Structure formats: C-alpha cells, structure tokens
Amino acid sequence: MTYPPQHLAATSKFLSLVLRHQPQTIGLTLDASGWAVVDELIAQSALAKRPLTRLLIEEVVRTSDKKRFALSDDGSRIRANQGHSIDVDLGLGAVEPPAKLYHGTALRFLDSILASGLDRRQRHHVHLSESTATAMAVGARYGAPVLLEINAGRMFRDGHTFLQAQNNVWLTDQVAPQYLSVVEPENAS
Numbered sequence: 001m002t003y004p005p006q007h008l009a010a011t012s013k014f015l016s017l018v019l020r021h022q023p024q025t026i027g028l029t030l031d032a033s034g035w036a037v038v039d040e041l042i043a044q045s046a047l048a049k050r051p052l053t054r055l056l057i058e059e060v061v062r063t064s065d066k067k068r069f070a071l072s073d074d075g076s077r078i079r080a081n082q083g084h085s086i087d088v089d090l091g092l093g094a095v096e097p098p099a100k101l102y103h104g105t106a107l108r109f110l111d112s113i114l115a116s117g118l119d120r121r122q123r124h125h126v127h128l129s130e131s132t133a134t135a136m137a138v139g140a141r142y143g144a145p146v147l148l149e150i151n152a153g154r155m156f157r158d159g160h161t162f163l164q165a166q167n168n169v170w171l172t173d174q175v176a177p178q179y180l181s182v183v184e185p186e187n188a189s
Contacts, residue, residue: 090163118174
C-alpha cells in the first residue's frame with residue numbers, strides 16, 4: 001500500500017510525540033530502553049482516535065528521512081532512535097567522534113549560543129551531524145539558518161563524551177562556546 005506523503009509526515013510526528021515525549025497521552029508504556037510493543041501502540045492509538053496499522057508503522061520507519069525510529073529485529077517493538085525528553089537508556093556506548101561535527105540553528109539564537117554554548121534544553125542530548133546539509137536543514141526549521149562547526153575532536157580530547165545514535169546522529173551533553181565556530185555560507189557545503 002502507498003501512503004500519501006502528508007499522511008506519513010503526520011504519523012511520524014505522532015510517533016515522535018508518543019515515543020520520545022509523551023507516551024502517557026495515549027496510555028502507552030515504554031520500557032527502560034524506550035521500546036514500545038507495536039501491538040500495544042496500535043491498540044492504544046486506536047483508543048485515542050489515531051488509528052495505526054503495522055504496515056503504516058513499517059512504512060514510516062522505512063521512509064523516515066532522518067531514520068527517527070527503529071523496529072526490533074523481530075518487528076514486535078518500536079522506539080525512537082534519539083531526541084527523547086523522557087528518561088530512557090538507549091544503551092549507547094561512548095565513541096570517538098569525527099574531528100568536526102555540525103549543528104544547524106536559527107540566526108535569532110546565534111548570539112545566545114555563542115555566549116553560552118549549546119545546551120540540551122528539554123532533551124537528553126545536544127544533536128550534532130557529520131553532514132552540513134542535514135545540519136542546515138535542521139536550522140531552517142526554526143528560521144534563517146546558521147551553520148555551526150563543532151571542534152568535536154578537541155572536545156573528545158578534553159574529556160567530553162560522545163554517543164552515536166542508530167541513525168548516525170551524534171549526541172553530547174553540551175557544547176561550550178570555545179568549541180564552536182560559525183561556518184560562513186560559502187563554506188557550508
């Protein structure tokens with residue numbers, strides 16, 4: 001079955017809500033690692049008047065441009081790969097990052113970020129990318145985008161921990177201003 005793109009996008013947003021932030025809105029239970037039983041997700045979503053099918057869930061997982069979700073090997077469970085505001089343990093081990101990582105933000109936040117650094121806010125981690133294009137796309141969601149380069153290699157040598165989510169998003173607790181620089185637009189590609 002083929003689903004319209006707007007239906008897939010709306011379903012992805014709904015799954016982000018219940019798998020990353022507010023499972024209680026539909027009475028869903030996540031385990032300590034953030035996994036939900038797919039059959040329970042389908043049942044609880046139906047009760048909340050947000051019908052889901054296994055095929056629709058599989059299509060959202062398969063087509064998500066950012067690979068936001070993962071299904072267990074047997075397909076019985078689903079979880080968000082990162083971006084949680086609720087307490088979950090994704091079981092990620094610390095790894096050495098590439099020398100440079102990137103973060104996209106909106107121009108209106110730049111002065112504050114350059115003064116105090118990047119903070120995880122309500123999420124568990126600051127999200128970073130190896131791709132300038134991905135970082136710019138994230139920044140554009142919030143206004144005129146600005147690309148920040150993070151000296152991840154130096155951060156790592158200075159004792160900061162980095163994790164890499166299943167969808168290749170890099171995660172860290174915070175990025176202090178001394179590790180940040182603004183990438184000029186002509187150098188952003």
